[in-house]
Amino acid sequence: xxxxxxxxxxxxxxxxxxxxxxxxxxxxxxxxxxxxxxxxxxxxxxxxxxxxxxxxxxxxxxxxxxxxxxxxxxxxxxxxxxxxxxxxxxxxxxxxxxxxxxxxxxxxxxxxxxxxxxxxxxxxxxxxxxxxxxxxxxxxxxxxxxxxxxxxxxxxxxxxxxxxxxxxxxxxxxxxxxxxxxxxxxxxxxxxxxxxxxxxxxxxxxxxxxxxxxxxxxxxxxxxxxxxxxxxxxxxxxxxxxxxxxxxxxxxxxxxxxxxxxxxxxxxxxxxxxxxxxxxxxxxxxxxxxxxxxxxxxxxxxxxxxxxxxxxxxxxxxxxxxxxxxxxxxxxxxxxxxxxxxxxxxxxxxxxxxxxxxxxx
Amino acid sequence: xxxxxxxxxxxxxxxxxxxxxxxxxxxxxxxxxxxxxxxxxxxxxxxxxxxxxxxxxxxxxxxxxxxxxxxxxxxxxxxxxxxxxxxxxxxxxxxxxxxxxxxxxxxxxxxxxxxxxxxxxxxxxxxxxxxxxxxxxxxxxxxxxxxxxxxxxxxxxxxxxxxxxxxxxxxxxxxxxxxxxxxxxxxxxxxxxxxxxxxxxxxxxxxxxxxxxxxxxxxxxxxxxxxxxxxxxxxxxxxxxxxxxxxxxxxxxxxxxxxxxxxxxxxxxxxxxxxxxxxxxxxxxxxxxxxxxxxxxx
Numbered sequence: 266x267x268x269x270x271x272x273x274x275x276x277x278x279x280x281x282x283x284x285x286x287x288x289x290x291x292x293x294x295x296x297x298x299x300x301x302x303x304x305x306x307x308x309x310x311x312x313x314x315x316x317x318x319x320x321x322x323x324x325x326x327x328x329x330x331x332x333x334x335x336x337x338x339x340x341x342x343x344x345x346x347x348x349x350x351x352x353x354x355x356x357x358x359x360x361x362x363x364x365x366x367x368x369x370x371x372x373x374x375x376x377x378x379x380x381x382x383x384x385x386x387x388x389x390x391x392x393x394x395x396x397x398x399x400x401x402x403x404x405x406x407x408x409x410x411x412x413x414x415x416x417x418x419x420x421x422x423x424x425x426x427x428x429x430x431x432x433x434x435x436x437x438x439x440x441x442x443x444x445x446x447x448x449x450x451x452x453x454x455x456x457x458x459x460x461x462x463x464x465x466x467x468x469x470x471x472x473x474x475x476x477x478x479x480x481x482x483x484x485x486x487x488x489x490x491x492x493x494x495x496x497x498x499x500x501x502x503x504x505x506x507x508x509x510x511x512x513x514x515x516x517x518x519x520x521x522x523x524x525x526x527x528x529x530x531x532x533x534x535x536x537x538x539x540x541x542x543x544x545x546x547x548x549x550x551x552x553x554x555x556x557x558x559x560x561x562x563x564x565x566x567x568x569x570x571x572x573x574x575x576x577x578x579x580x581x582x583x584x585x586x587x588x589x590x591x592x593x594x595x596x597x598x599x600x601x602x603x604x605x606x607x608x609x610x611x612x613x614x615x616x617x618x619x620x621x622x623x624x625x626x
Numbered sequence: 627x628x629x630x631x632x633x634x635x636x637x638x639x640x641x642x643x644x645x646x647x648x649x650x651x652x653x654x655x656x657x658x659x660x661x662x663x664x665x666x667x668x669x670x671x672x673x674x675x676x677x678x679x680x681x682x683x684x685x686x687x688x689x690x691x692x693x694x695x696x697x698x699x700x701x702x703x704x705x706x707x708x709x710x711x712x713x714x715x716x717x718x719x720x721x722x723x724x725x726x727x728x729x730x731x732x733x734x735x736x737x738x739x740x741x742x743x744x745x746x747x748x749x750x751x752x753x754x755x756x757x758x759x760x761x762x763x764x765x766x767x768x769x770x771x772x773x774x775x776x777x778x779x780x781x782x783x784x785x786x787x788x789x790x791x792x793x794x795x796x797x798x799x800x801x802x803x804x805x806x807x808x809x810x811x812x813x814x815x816x817x818x819x820x821x822x823x824x825x826x827x828x829x830x831x832x833x834x835x836x837x838x839x840x841x842x843x844x845x846x847x848x849x850x851x852x853x854x855x856x857x858x859x860x861x862x863x864x865x866x867x868x869x870x871x872x873x874x875x876x877x878x879x880x881x882x883x884x885x886x887x888x889x890x891x892x893x894x895x896x897x898x899x900x901x902x903x904x905x906x907x908x909x910x911x912x913x914x915x916x917x918x919x920x921x922x923x924x
Contacts, residue, residue: 323886330889332665352663440887479789480872493768609661609889616887617701620880623872626704 289547290315292325292336294534295483296506297391299567306554312547320483321439329354333541337548340390343380343533344441344606355386356540362549363388365556365576373573377533379603387535388552389573391502391565394529394593394601395442398485398504401519403432403495415523417450420498423472430476433494438480440619442530443470443498445604449528456604460614470622480623486510492518500532501590502570509569522590524597531601533573565591650902657692657895658684668891692896701880702897706904708875712791712866713859716798720855721848723799724806728847729840731807732814743811746804758797758868765793765869789871797865802858806851813847814840846919853912861901877901 295318307314317336319325322345328334329341329349341349349355360366366388373389381387397419404412404419407428413419420426426434436443445455447466457463478494485497490510497504501522508520536555538548554560562580565572571591578586585591593601607615620626659668671687673680696702731742749757764770765788772784787793817840825835841848863878870876877897884894 321886326889327886330665330667348663352665352667354665474872477872609663613888613890616883617699619887620701620883624875625873626701626875 287312287544287547288315289313289338289544289551290317290336291338291551292317292319292328292334293338293340293390294318295320296486296503297340297534297568297570299563302554302560302563305560306551309554310547310550312550314551322441329539334539335543336539337542337544338536338538338551340534340536343377343535344604346387346535346537347380348606349537350381350386354539355537356542356545357385358388358538358552359545359549362546363553363556365553365558368556368558368561368574368576370573370575373533376531376603377535377573379605380533381535387537388556390534390536390555391568391570391572392531392533393501393570393591394524394531395437395446395498395500396504396522396524396529398489398497398499398507399521399523400432400489400492400495401521402517403492404429407432407495414521415526417446417525417527420496421447421450421469421473423476426473426476429496430478433478433488433496434476435479435481435485435488435494435497435499436477437482437499439482440615441604441607444615444618445530445602446498446525449525449602455528455530455602458605458607458611460611463611463615463618467618467622471625474622474625489520490514490518492516502568505569505588505590524590524593524600526600528600528602529597531603650899653895653898653902656891657893657899658688658690659892659895661890661892666891667889692892693900695893696896696900702900705875705877705880706900709860709862709877710904712794712798712876713856713862716795716802716859717852717856719795720799720802720806721852724803724851725810725848727803728807728810729814731811732817746807749804754801755864758801758865761793761797761800761869762788765796788869791870791874793869794866794874794876797869798855798859798862801865802855805854809850809854810844810847813844817843846915849912849915853908857905857908860905 289312291314293316297318298316303314303316306312322342325339325341326345326349328336329339330352346355369384369388373392374384377387377389378384397415397417399414399419401414404414408425413422413425418425419429420434420436444463444466447469448457448462449455451465451469453462453465482499483503485494485499486503486507487510488494489497489504489507491514492511497507501524504520504522508522511518511520536552538545538552542548555564556574558574558576559580561572561574561577565577566580566582566585569585569588569591571585589597655670655672656668658672659670661667662669672684676683727746731739731746734742762769766772767784767786767788769788771787772781775781776784787796821839821843822835825839826832830838861878862876863882866874866876866879867882870879881894881897881901884890884897888894
């Protein structure tokens with residue numbers, strides 16, 4: 266009898282040990298960190314890091330609004346963060362636990378303050394633009410030398426898309442990204458909340474949707490790098506990662522990123538701590554670790570996104586800090602716009618429009 | 627009626643109550659609520675804390691607006707219809723593929739049967755999601771299937787299968803095939819061989835004996851298999867979202883959009899309630915079939 270109880274006793278001791286070890290659960294975007302940083306954090310703090318990933322703000326938001334997500338740190342984009350703060354999802358940050366908070370970059374703080382007044386609930390992790398990833402050789406082959414590579418006409422002009430469909434076009438499956446871009450293309454305010462103005466993009470998007478091979482928010486990195494598609498409308502750093510993967514593979518694929526000349530959406534991904542986080546002090550330790558200049562630089566060097574950390578800039582590699590696709594020059598910066606969250610009624614109209622564009626119903 | 631017997635009757639009803647009726651009522655309650663920006667994102671209209679008063683206000687204010695909303699947009703009924711169509715067609719294909727397999731298994735030598743049974747069940751040892759994902763590798767433009775067909779020279783240009791309804795049918799048939807095979811196999815296996823011999827003695831050809839004896843006697847297995855495939859296929863979400871294209875319209879995807887993109891839990895719940903009502907009809911038919919069978923056996 267005694268023997269049969271041994272495994273159970275061992276299991277109990279193990280689970281007791283597991284319960285005492287400190288844990289931090291982080292929920293971040295896919296392909297969005299240098300994984301070496303995760304082990305570095307565990308080594309420095311002795312905290313077990315559980316790192317999960319998502320590829321859409323909607324999935325994150327639903328988990329947060331359901332409550333009890335179990336995560337200590339999450340990374341919503343600014344517009345979503347703004348709405349979630351109103352819903353009471355987050356706890357205010359305790360600045361006394363963030364010794365590296367002084368590293369933050371004022372111009373970015375000023376912009377994120379629109380979403381998070383006083384930057385009380387979040388710190389900026391990365392920011393970037395939404396634009397065009399182009400397989401230059403293939404696009405020139407299909408459209409000719411005068412292909413409008415840096416313009417939204419590339420994807421919003423049906424005659425171009427009809428030809429590009431041969432070599433494949435992917436678009437983000439996110440109406441909050443595509444509709445502002447379409448509005449910018451037809452000369453309307455990209456941040457319009459007016460259903461009548463939003464409705465104006467329907468004929469434009471319905472005309473090009475049949476030529477889009479897939480609406481998806483993460484597959485285009487590999488598809489671009491492998492040469493399976495020739496154009497992707499996606500997030501800047503993802504496209505630059507595709508460029509790098511293609512370079513490494515040495516497969517003759519040359520990818521370029523362009524922030525559209527008609528204006529590009531500038532977005533901010535913010536790290537925040539849910540109000541019901543099981544381990545808020547561990548969460549602060551993780552944020553402080555990310556705020557460390559060298560750690561933040563390592564993350565940016567790896568994922569090719571700009572960050573909101575001024576002190577990190579001296580540790581950035583030249584092909585990151587010196588690349589205007591990542592850190593835009595004054596001229597491009599002036600051409601960037603930001604958006605604000607949709608009201609629930611407008612959101613429903615936008616989702617319905619998106620379904621109609623994608624499925625024809 | 628003794629206590630033991632009462633208890634035995636009570637257990638399945640408790641099961642139904644806890645795992646079917648209570649969750650259904652929770653979903654129904656959310657379907658009758660109003661959306662809000664909060665955790666959770668709706669304001670319940672039913673308030674038990676005020677006792678009887680709360681319940682009375684609830685019925686007075688009952689407007690069913692979320693259900694009415696579903697009738698106002700063609701998207702919803704078209705999605706229901708398209709789901710019904712996809713589920714029905716894939717059930718029929720699964721039956722056509724599954725019946726010969728089950729028949730072959732039941733007619734195989736005794737010593738083979740455990741192995742064959744094992745082979746049918748084996749795929750369950752791999753995660754469902756991984757199995758569906760691996761179909762992407764088979765069906766894509768550069769996938770194994772196209773490479774094979776190009777190599778044999780049957781086609782000159784790769785076929786577009788992935789991200790179409792065809793891929794959804796393949797995914798559903800593949801995933802639910804064991805649920806069709808197992809009940810049919812069980813029905814054919816217990817079939818009395820002497821009945822077939824008698825049919826042949828009375829002048830039936832083998833084909834006729836199959837149609838007149840085997841098929842009718844395995845009917846219970848066919849019906850059970852069809853329900854086991856049709857019911858989950860109707861609400862399927864994973865297969866259409868991984869293998870289907872943006873034109874694949876299924877109610878599971880519509881539900882996802884209501885829940886995730888619109889954050890409208892009340893409307894999402896209303897969609898789910900209607901889906902359940904559609905499913906209740908085949909479930910009741912299934913139950914009745916089971917009961918009839920038990921009676922005829924008893």
